[in-house]
Amino acid sequence: MSLKHLLSAAACVAAIGVAPIAHSASINVLWYGQGSAYNTQMTNLAAGAASYDPAGDGSLSWNFTLWNSSDPTPTFSAYDVLVIGSSQTFGMGFDATRLLGAKSEIEAARGTRTFLSGQDADWHYINGPGAVDDGPRGFLINAVNWAGSGTGLGIVSLADGWAGSGSQWWSNANSFLAAELAGTTAYFQEESVVIPAATAGFPVNEGLTTAGLSNWGTSSHSGFTSVPTGYLSINDSGSFQGRYVTIVTEAYAGGCTSGCGDEPTPVPAPPTLLLMGMALFALGAVNRRRMR
Structure with missing residues (x-):
């Protein structure tokens, strides 16, 4: 030669030898089930998730599983993300018994990414403004794809309905979120949800706009009076200075939504x-x- x-x-x-490792184009999604109508709508959302790609940079399909009240406690480590939505019935909250009873199992499987919001985008996906790509639909798909693209079990949790102070189950002593959110959650109604310029380019906000996240007929029912340690606000309150609507794990706030797994740059x-x-x-x- x-x-x-x-x-x-x-x-x-x-x-x-130095080429990046290829990643799967799908994630395993575990969704906290509620009534049959709610479950049907969330199943429909999951079925179309792969078609949402506003930036044209690839998308993820969902292997979708509902965790219903009649089901045993799941093997959480088998999933990339656990999604805990808001109330199926407006103003009623929902039964968080399964979550509170599985605290230790969730903590053991919990991974690197957590997404928490006072916006009840699942309720508005069903009841209006509906499947709008820069509104409820895009918000939900981005959240799940971002949280599911980390290592271990990602978490997506929305406000649990217009019923009380903050998101009630978050603050319960048996909640896996209680300690880290202590003293930061609050109940307030907000129609103006603002995407800060500093986070507008993050993949978790891909395709979303301030206008699209606002004016849902009460866009947010709760949020945060301060940003808890380890989190970053990606959507702020537009009406209440110093309040925050959506927070995510700070270390991976700008991370991918394409199944990257938080892997370091490969070393030859x-x-x-x-x-x-x-x-x-x-x-x-x-x-x-x-x-x-």
């Missing part, structure tokens, strides 16, 4: 480093020959 061919082959193999394996060294040696030999 000529020196030129050796150089070419070594460079090609080295390039393969030793054989790859050897091949790269061979390529550099060959390149040096070619240069020395030209100088003669």
